[in-house]
Amino acid sequence: MKYLVIALLWTAYCTLHSYLISIRFTKLMERLLKQYFAFYRLFYILISIVLLIPLLNYSSTLNDTVIFTYPPALSVARHVIMAASLLLFFWAFFFDYDSLSFFGIRQILNFGKTKSEEKPVTLKRRGLLGIMRHPMYLALIVYLWSQTLSITEVVINSVLTMYIIIGTKLEERKLILEFGDVYIKYKQEVPMLIPFTIRKAK
Numbered sequence: 001m002k003y004l005v006i007a008l009l010w011t012a013y014c015t016l017h018s019y020l021i022s023i024r025f026t027k028l029m030e031r032l033l034k035q036y037f038a039f040y041r042l043f044y045i046l047i048s049i050v051l052l053i054p055l056l057n058y059s060s061t062l063n064d065t066v067i068f069t070y071p072p073a074l075s076v077a078r079h080v081i082m083a084a085s086l087l088l089f090f091w092a093f094f095f096d097y098d099s100l101s102f103f104g105i106r107q108i109l110n111f112g113k114t115k116s117e118e119k120p121v122t123l124k125r126r127g128l129l130g131i132m133r134h135p136m137y138l139a140l141i142v143y144l145w146s147q148t149l150s151i152t153e154v155v156i157n158s159v160l161t162m163y164i165i166i167g168t169k170l171e172e173r174k175l176i177l178e179f180g181d182v183y184i185k186y187k188q189e190v191p192m193l194i195p196f197t198i199r200k201a202k
Helices: 002-019 023-061 072-096 105-109 135-145 151-179 181-189
Strands: 066-068
Touching: 002 023, 002 151, 023 105, 023 151, 072 135, 135 151, 151 181
Parallel strands: none
Antiparallel strands: none
């Protein structure tokens, strides 16, 4: 029963997290908040953290049995994979993505400016983004599954993995609306998560 509860709680969190940044909801907030919509991204980040903390605390209190541990021979490889996934995540975050926009800081810095005064957003295809479209999401999935696992962690990781994949698909709908044919072409040329899985036409 407790595994069903934890699965439902994490599913509810992921659903709310996705809805608050969905096209329909953000368009509604943009209409209601008008120029103050520049602060919405920061609010979204803060509310996500506030809701995540009690969920993490509750999940950590569940007494559970570890069902999978890496044998000593593979333990070193596991730590290498974990370190590589963290390096991939932070490299992509700081060098391939706009970290200021992620936290809503750039939007606040542009508060009060007209659209013509803001710097145009361009599609980045260099670095890791030339190999895969979502390196941070791949890093998260690899990191989740390279842990020593209990039943609770398997349930949570399964929910989060499905959420990452579904969320990536939904995010790409917004990117297509933002960049149009440029992003569609990018999708055809660069794989979503697994590098080098798209054969380029000769």
